[in-house]
Amino acid sequence: MTYSIIGAGAIGGALARHFARLDLPVLIANARGPEALRDMQEALGASVQPVDLQTAVQADVVILALPFAAVPEIAAAGDWNGRLVIDATNAIDFSDFTPADLGGRFSSQIVAETLPGARIVKGFNTLPAAVLARDPVTAGGRRTIFLSSDDQDAAARAGALVKQLQFEPIFLGRIDEGGRLQQFGGALMVHSLLLEAA
Numbered sequence: 337m338t339y340s341i342i343g344a345g346a347i348g349g350a351l352a353r354h355f356a357r358l359d360l361p362v363l364i365a366n367a368r369g370p371e372a373l374r375d376m377q378e379a380l381g382a383s384v385q386p387v388d389l390q391t392a393v394q395a396d397v398v399i400l401a402l403p404f405a406a407v408p409e410i411a412a413a414g415d416w417n418g419r420l421v422i423d424a425t426n427a428i429d430f431s432d433f434t435p436a437d438l439g440g441r442f443s444s445q446i447v448a449e450t451l452p453g454a455r456i457v458k459g460f461n462t463l464p465a466a467v468l469a470r471d472p473v474t475a476g477g478r479r480t481i482f483l484s485s486d487d488q489d490a491a492a493r494a495g496a497l498v499k500q501l502q503f504e505p506i507f508l509g510r511i512d513e514g515g516r517l518q519q520f521g522g523a524l525m526v527h528s529l530l531l532e533a534a
């Protein structure tokens with residue numbers, strides 16, 4: 337299984353650190369190109385490989401960690417059909433930091449329309465980047481990651497990655513169920529839940 341992260345800022349960087357911590361190979365792409373990510377690679381090690389966008393799109397699992405508004409810019413970078421995409425984006429109106437007006441639709445539904453054929457799982461989008469970056473294994477328990485998808489097999493595969501990164505997945509059902517709670521402005525936004533060891 338190959339993994340990539342598109343977006344190398346606060347969220348992409350936090351996720352890349354978790355891959356590096358476990359020496360799990362991951363490709364990472366940004367807007368400015370791989371040369372701009374050399375410092376990140378030096379800091380995190382060889383498991384994090386900067387690539388161009390076209391290469392990142394070829395991974396089996398692609399994590400979206402770029403602005404929601406920039407998702408259309410990556411649509412033509414490759415073939416999304418059947419690709420597992422974990423959508424960590426949030427649709428925000430930055431004029432007043434409120435949920436963007438999506439005409440009653442859910443942000444991951446729009447991402448799904450924008451990347452035709454992609455199997456979308458909403459995930460890694462509720463925690464502030466600084467919290468996501470922390471070790472998921474704490475004295476109090478394991479940090480949890482919410483996942484929602486209309487494709488249960490895709491959700492299960494995303495859950496396997498979440499577990500591999502040492503977080504605990506919590507499945508919330510379909511995008512119009514869990515996605516509602518998970519997306520920006522939803523009840524689960526920002527809350528960091530720990531699963532206590534039994």
Ligand SMILES: NC(=O)c1ccc[n+]([C@@H]2O[C@H](COP(=O)([O-])OP(=O)(O)OC[C@H]3O[C@@H](n4cnc5c(N)ncnc54)[C@H](OP(=O)(O)O)[C@@H]3O)[C@@H](O)[C@H]2O)c1
Pocket residue numbers: 342343344345346347348365366367368369372389400401402403404406409410424425426427428460461462463464465466
């Ligand atoms: N920050 C948080 O606490 C937080 C929490 C939950 C969810 N989120 C969501 O996660 C996403 C990323 O947020 P962030 O805070 O990590 O943003 P950020 O720090 O501004 O980083 C954004 C990254 O996206 C890249 N990018 C922008 N347009 C691109 C394009 N067309 N193709 C490829 N890469 C592109 C940028 O590339 P360059 O570096 O080359 O400019 C940058 O690496 C957003 O949707 C945000 O709403 C953020």
